[in-house]
Amino acid sequence: MRNVHSGRPFTAAEFSDEQLAAALEDLSVPALLASCVHMSRPEDRAAILAGELRPLGSFLNEYQGFMAPEAQAEARAFALDVIRDWRDRGCPEPEPVAPEMVHQLMSWIVGAEVGDEYVPMMLEELELEGTDVRAVGAVDGAADYPVVIIGAGMSGILAAIRLSEAGFPFVIVEKNAGPGGTWWENTYPGARVDVGGHFYCYSFEPDDHWTEFFPRQPEVQAYFQRTFDRHGLGAHTRFATEVLGAAWDEVAGTWSVELDDGSTLVARAVVAAVGQMNRPFVPDVPGSFDGPAFHTATWDHEVDLTGKRVVMVGAGATGFQVAPAIADQVQTLTVIQRTAQWMFPNPGYHDSVGPGVGWAIRHLPFYGRWFRFLIFWPGCDAGLAAAKVDPTWEHQETSVSEVNDIARAMFSEWITSQLPDDPELVAKVVPDYPATGKRTLQDNGSWLRTLSKENVTLVRAGVDRLEADGVVDSLGEHHPADVVVWATGFRVNDFLLPLRIIGRDGHDLRETWGSAPRAHLGVTVSGFPNLFLLYGPNTNLASGGSIIFASECEVTFLVECLRLLAEGGHTAIEPTQAAYDEWYQRVQAEAQTMVWASPHIAHNYYKNAEGDVHGLNPFRIVDYWGWTRRPDPADYQLS
Numbered sequence: 001m002r003n004v005h006s007g008r009p010f011t012a013a014e015f016s017d018e019q020l021a022a023a024l025e026d027l028s029v030p031a032l033l034a035s036c037v038h039m040s041r042p043e044d045r046a047a048i049l050a051g052e053l054r055p056l057g058s059f060l061n062e063y064q065g066f067m068a069p070e071a072q073a074e075a076r077a078f079a080l081d082v083i084r085d086w087r088d089r090g091c092p093e094p095e096p097v098a099p100e101m102v103h104q105l106m107s108w109i110v111g112a113e114v115g116d117e118y119v120p121m122m123l124e125e126l127e128l129e130g131t132d133v134r135a136v137g138a139v140d141g142a143a144d145y146p147v148v149i150i151g152a153g154m155s156g157i158l159a160a161i162r163l164s165e166a167g168f169p170f171v172i173v174e175k176n177a178g179p180g181g182t183w184w185e186n187t188y189p190g191a192r193v194d195v196g197g198h199f200y201c202y203s204f205e206p207d208d209h210w211t212e213f214f215p216r217q218p219e220v221q222a223y224f225q226r227t228f229d230r231h232g233l234g235a236h237t238r239f240a241t242e243v244l245g246a247a248w249d250e251v252a253g254t255w256s257v258e259l260d261d262g263s264t265l266v267a268r269a270v271v272a273a274v275g276q277m278n279r280p281f282v283p284d285v286p287g288s289f290d291g292p293a294f295h296t297a298t299w300d301h302e303v304d305l306t307g308k309r310v311v312m313v314g315a316g317a318t319g320f321q322v323a324p325a326i327a328d329q330v331q332t333l334t335v336i337q338r339t340a341q342w343m344f345p346n347p348g349y350h351d352s353v354g355p356g357v358g359w360a361i362r363h364l365p366f367y368g369r370w371f372r373f374l375i376f377w378p379g380c381d382a383g384l385a386a387a388k389v390d391p392t393w394e395h396q397e398t399s400v401s402e403v404n405d406i407a408r409a410m411f412s413e414w415i416t417s418q419l420p421d422d423p424e425l426v427a428k429v430v431p432d433y434p435a436t437g438k439r440t441l442q443d444n445g446s447w448l449r450t451l452s453k454e455n456v457t458l459v460r461a462g463v464d465r466l467e468a469d470g471v472v473d474s475l476g477e478h479h480p481a482d483v484v485v486w487a488t489g490f491r492v493n494d495f496l497l498p499l500r501i502i503g504r505d506g507h508d509l510r511e512t513w514g515s516a517p518r519a520h521l522g523v524t525v526s527g528f529p530n531l532f533l534l535y536g537p538n539t540n541l542a543s544g545g546s547i548i549f550a551s552e553c554e555v556t557f558l559v560e561c562l563r564l565l566a567e568g569g570h571t572a573i574e575p576t577q578a579a580y581d582e583w584y585q586r587v588q589a590e591a592q593t594m595v596w597a598s599p600h601i602a603h604n605y606y607k608n609a610e611g612d613v614h615g616l617n618p619f620r621i622v623d624y625w626g627w628t629r630r631p632d633p634a635d636y637q638l639s
């Protein structure tokens with residue numbers, strides 16, 4: 001059978017040279033040239049890699065490898081010849097590229113050496129054999145181990161797909177009326193993903209459909225719906241049903257999962273796939289407001305904002321998207337933003353995907369896989385350097401290392417360059433804390449353009465109280481409002497809220513954790529056998545990657561744990577206390593060496609009230625990938 005990534009054959013009658021040339025205009029030239037290597041005869045491949053037409057480097061959201069427009073045009077002309085030749089030979093299945101050349105191609109496409117240790121992980125991503133390398137084969141005995149998955153968001157769907165492949169019976173319980181989790185709930189104006197869509201998708205699902213490079217919420221939700229349907233998960237899912245809690249029965253070796261409809265499910269394992277940003281946070285301020293007020297995650301689409309005075313409290317990643325989307329509709333928009341946000345240039349943030357891209361993913365060998373690689377690589381561990389604290393660096397209030405200082409200079413330049421005539425606004429929008437210390441936002445200029453509008457006011461203050469007709473900020477100024485929008489984020493550090501999970505000896509998980517949630521590799525918890533967390537403590541990625549990639553690692557790990565359980569006919573699997581404690585100490589110690597824990601950042605959901613970082617993974621992606629391939633027998637006990 002033909003390799004699914006080797007390009008669907010086409011003829012000149014189906015796709016003319018003119019159409020071909022037009023399609024190439026939409027493409028990433030480095031990914032196109034990589035595809036040319038596959039299409040070329042083996043004896044012609046080395047010349048492409050040795051040629052002068054080559055990417056000069058890589059960076060987040062830079063799809064053209066910094067190649068000059070003339071070089072891109074030349075490369076497209078070259079590619080047109082290669083494709084025509086391949087097409088006229090009948091679009092033969094490309095002969096495999098030799099492993100050394102694949103590694104060479106990895107380095108070539110990003111214009112830098114890709115270290116040996118990254119090659120196995122990136123090969124898995126590239127799927128050059130055309131098979132879903134992370135697919136799970138049938139597990140002996142799986143049928144005797146039913147699983148309850150809590151949540152049909154991104155990671156719950158993923159877990160269900162893999163458990164299904166392995167043969168584990170499963171039920172998904174989802175509190176919403178449909179799948180997608182955060183992408184089901186967050187329908188606020190302007191919502192879009194800020195990781196490139198061609199990487200913000202499952203590695204094994206088609207990605208030829210995105211209409212924007214950073215797709216909007218309806219398209220992302222539709223993707224999860226489609227994936228959910230394609231894998232037949234509907235028959236396994238109870239929507240509009242909330243899990244209240246789960247209790248481990250030591251004698252039976254099962255979990256009893258309590259639902260809000262009064263029923264109970266009994267399972268051998270539980271997967272909590274509830275996300276980190278599931279419970280909206282609204283500050284507890286005194287007073288009351290007489291008009292409509294809602295959180296961005298529960299946007300009230302019944303409220304027409306046209307001609308209204310809107311006060312938006314908070315502007316992190318969410319408010320940053322909302323303001324540009326509503327500013328032209330409302331009479332006035334007042335943004336009460338306590339802390340300025342760092343942002344970096346992404347001119348293509350709102351760009352459409354030309355039709356050539358989907359065509360190339362379907363028809364040009366491995367184009368889509370190399371394009372994915374190109375998005376992944378610059379966000380694969382390189383960003384950690386800018387986040388790492390150099391304790392010898394002398395200016396810790398404003399930057400934590402030389403690299404971090406360079407990032408600060410670059411981001412500052414981007415911000416100030418947009419406001420040449422507005423020093424007052426510059427003073428408000430350039431953050432005073434180290435760059436990357438809070439989530440860095442993607443910007444194509446729309447945020448500062450919005451703040452510069454006549455009807456928009458940025459207030460650099462907190463919020464003090466509500467009054468019947470508006471909001472009073474922490475400086476005492478009253479801002480009249482017809483509508484109040486809370487863009488104040490989520491209870492990120494309250495993991496699994498409000499689930500009541502009771503493990504061995506009647507211990508309540510959230511009480512056991514207190515303010516220090518933890519899980520071995522972010523997935524398993526000592527004293528809570530056969531419980532698996534997805535997107536659990538210290539698994540979020542702040543310096544690159546994609547949370548879908550992290551979830552794929554976690555799901556691989558959980559399936560391997562369940563394999564040990566089922567194939568060995570065991571009752572329970574959990575991390576040893578020693579492994580659990582050692583992981584926590586290690587992850588916390590590492591997190592404290594990162595900018596996210598900087599004492600010079602007053603407000604930051606990355607750290608909790610004690611200054612500890614429980615959401616983020618401070619380790620390299622390649623390490624986490626390696627650690628989660630399968631449980632280390634020394635770290636796990638089976639009973």
Ligand code: NAP
Binds near residue numbers: 194195316321337604
């Ligand atoms: P957030 O980043 O936590 O921002 C919350 C905002 O509310 C901040 O401006 C914060 O100010 C303010 N705030 C919180 N408590 C306050 C208080 N008591 N008084 C005054 N202001 C207060 O929340 P978010 O914007 O919803 O984003 C959360 C996360 O969701 C993001 O970091 C990201 O991971 C994810 N997200 C992703 C996307 C995407 O992919 N496109 C989009 C949206 C969200 P301070 O900064 O001073 O704390």
